[in-house]
Amino acid sequence: MTDTALGTRDRIVQTTSRLMQRQGYEGTAIKQISQEARVALSSVYHFFPNGKQELGIAAIRHADVEFADILREAMASTDDPAEAMVATAELLITHLRNSDWLDGCPITATALETASRIPEIQQAVADTFDHWRTLIADKLRAEGAGIAEQDAHDLAHTVINTLEGAELTAQVTRSGEPLEIAGRHLARLVDSYRQGPTRCDR
Amino acid sequence: MTDTALGTRDRIVQTTSRLMQRQGYEGTAIKQISQEARVALSSVYHFFPNGKQELGIAAIRHADVEFADILREAMASTDDPAEAMVATAELLITHLRNSDWLDGCPITATALETASRIPEIQQAVADTFDHWRTLIADKLRAEGAGIAEQDAHDLAHTVINTLEGAELTAQVTRSGEPLEIAGRHLARLVDSYRQGPTRCDR
Secondary structure (H helix, E strand, C coil): CCHHHHHHHHHHHHHHHHHHHHHCCCCCCHHHHHHHCCCCHHHHHHHCCCCHHHHHHHHHHHHHHHHHHHHHHHHHCCCCHHHHHHHHHHHHHHHHHHCCCCCCCCCHHHHHHHCCCCHHHHHHHHHHHHHHHHHHHHHHCCCCCCCCHHHHHHHHHHHHHHHHHHHHHHHHHCCCHHHHHHHHHHHHHHHHCCCCCCCCCC | CCHHHHHHHHHHHHHHHHHHHHHCCCCCCHHHHHHHCCCCHHHHHHHCCCCHHHHHHHHHHHHHHHHHHHHHHHHHCCCCHHHHHHHHHHHHHHHHHHCCCCCCCCCHHHHHHHCCCCHHHHHHHHHHHHHHHHHHHHHHCCCCCCCCHHHHHHHHHHHHHHHHHHHHHHHHHCCCHHHHHHHHHHHHHHHHCCCCCCCCCC
C-alpha cells in the first residue's frame, strides 16, 4: 500500500469514527463519509468492499486506540492508582473543552443504537469497552498499588462506566464539574480498596 | 380534552419517547411516530402544532417522569441510603432484562446527539438529569442518612452518571454484572461519606 493509499484509508476511518461519535452508526451514511473525508464513493468501497459494517468496525477499532491513548497517558502520569483517576478525569475535561464539549466517548452513540440489534458492531463495542477496562485494571493490580485481583476487575468496570456517564453529563451541561466530581469519587473508591494503610487508617 | 383525545396524545408521546430511547432524536421522524403510534400524521400535528421539537421535549418530560418513578421506588424501598443504591441497580437490571436489554436510559441517545447543537432539547435533557439527581440527593441528605449537604449534591452526580454508564455496558454485554458492581460501589461510596460511625470505624 502506498503512503497516499494509506493516507486515504486512514482519512476514511477517522472521518467515520468522528461522525459515529457525534451521530451514531445508523445516522452515518457512506455518502456523508465520502463527502466529509473528501474521497470518492468508489474509493470508500475500494478500501471497504463489504460496505458500512466493515467500515463501522474499523472506525470502532480506531476509536478504541484513540481513547486508549488518553487512558494510557493518564495512567502513566502518576504511580498512585487513586491519583490516576483524578488525572484521567482532568484529561477528559481538557479534551471535551477543546472540542467545545462535542467529542465525548467515541462509541456511546453507536453502542446504544446497535446493542441487541447488530451483533458484529455490538461485539466490536464490547471488545473496546473490555480493552479500556483492562488498561484500568492493569494499573490497579500493579505491584505496589495494593488492590486485589477481583477488586481491580470490578473497579475497572465502575471507573469506565462512571467516566462514560460523567462525560455525557459534562457535554449536556457544558461543564467539567461532573467529571471533576467523578475523578474525586473514583479516587476515594479506589483508595478504599487498597490493602495496607488506607484513607480510613490514616 | 376528551378521554380519547388524552389517550391519543399520550400514545404519541409514549411512542416518541420509546423511539428516541432506542434511536435518538435525529433518527426519529414524525412519520415513523405516526405509524408506530397508529395515529394520523395530521393528528400528531394537531397535538404538536410546532412539530418535532415540541414533541421531542414532551417525550423527554415523559421519560423524565418514567425514570423518576423507578428511582423513587428504589429510594423508598429502604431507609438506608447505601442500601438504596443497591436497590436502584437491581431495579434497573430487572427493567433491562424485561426489555431484552433494549431499554436503558431513555434520554442518553438524545442527549449525545443534541448537546451543543439543539439548545431547547439540550435544556430539556439537562433539566431531566437535574431532576433525577435531586431525587438521589434528597435521599442522601434526609434526616438520619448522615450525609452533608455538599456531599449529597456531589454524590448525586456520581450516582446518576455511574448508573448511566453501567446501564450502557449492561446493554452491550447483555449482562446485569456492570450494574450489580455499580450498585455495590455506589453503596460503599455513599457509606464512606456518612457522618458518625462509618464502615471505616466499624
